[in-house]
Amino acid sequence: MLSRLSRLSRPRVLAVCALPVASLLAVAALAPLPFTVAQPGQTTNVLGTDTGKPVITISGAPVRQTQGQLRMTTIVATGPSAEVDLGDVADAWVRRDRAVLPRDSVYPSGRSDEEIEEHNTAEMLKSQNSAVDAALGYLGKDPAKVKVTLHLADVGGPSAGLLFSLGIVDKLAGDGAGGDLTGGRNIAGTGTIGADGRVGAVGGVALKTQAAARDGATVFLVPRAECAVAAEQLPEGMTLIPVTELSDAVSSLRALQKGGDVPRC
Incomplete structure (x- = not known):
């Protein structure tokens, strides 16, 4: 999940060298590379009103008062047309709060900045629809009788799907389907979701765990396929x-809340 795209700037110094080899190295250091530099982005409690209004609004069914937090996580990346040079890559390489990613793994290739932003917005809307379908399907609710509205501005991409679904389940589960999901904890996570409830992999999970820890989360839900990557730099x-x-x-x-055995990476 990407927060609204920004350019991570770095001071540039150009030295004029007399030696041809040094000149070539200087040119290479400033040449654009096909990478994107990313860092931990914002997190948003989908149970709350971080955006100034409720992230999840439900009508047509009883809604329970939730406790704790369910935080979706994001990364902030250099824009699709931003120039990333060797200095940017070297700087990010030695920092735990930066990651160098192939540009094509973050943005669709061959599209303008405007087209990519439209694509990311469309992916977010598709993710929201799938999240609603997955949550109502899990609870056995009739979509025709329950209106669910999701509001989250300035964020694009599909990786908040899992947290949206969990938030809907938590708000609707007070009518016999089970109680509070968080146990008062600050819980974060990431993952796409299909209408059938299947969770898919995303990118930047090591950066997202950092964002989650920064904002007070103590539990992080991750797609199983990305356990190893997330565990590499897991916050203490x-x-x-x-x-x-x-x-x-x-x-x-629910098992975590009751003190039972919980799967761990």
């Missing part, structure tokens, strides 16, 4: 829980 004191489906995530959070 954070519990990393792998998930493959929405039902896994719900079961793990």
Whole structure:
């Protein structure tokens, strides 16, 4: 999930060298490279009103008062047309709060900045629709009787799907389908979701765990396929829980709340 795109700037120094080899190295250092530099982005509690209005609004069914937090996480990356040179890459390489990613792994190739922003917005809307379908399907609710509205500005991409679904389940689960999911904890995570509830992999999970820790989360839900990547730089004191489906995530959070055994990466 990408926050609104920004350019991570770095002071540039151009030295004039007399030696041809040094000149070539200087040119190479300033030449654009096909990479994107990313850093931890914002997190948003989908159960709350971080954006000035409720992230999740539900009508047509009883809604419970939730506790704790369910935080979707993002990364901030250099824009698709931003120039990233060797100095940017070297700087990011030695920092834990930066990552160098192939540009094509972050943005669709061959598109303008405007087209990419439209694509990311469309992916977010598609993710929201899938999240609603997955949550209502899990709870056995009739979509025709329950209106769910999701509001999250300045964020694009599909990787908040899992957290949207969990937020909907948490708000609707007070009518016999189970109680609070968080146990008052600050819980974060990432993952795409299909209408069938299957959780998919995303990018930048090591940066997202940093964002989650920065904003007080102690538990992080991660797509199972990305356990190893997330565990490489896991912030101290954070519990990393792998998930493959929405039902896994719900079961793990309920077990965690009751002090039972919880899968861990």
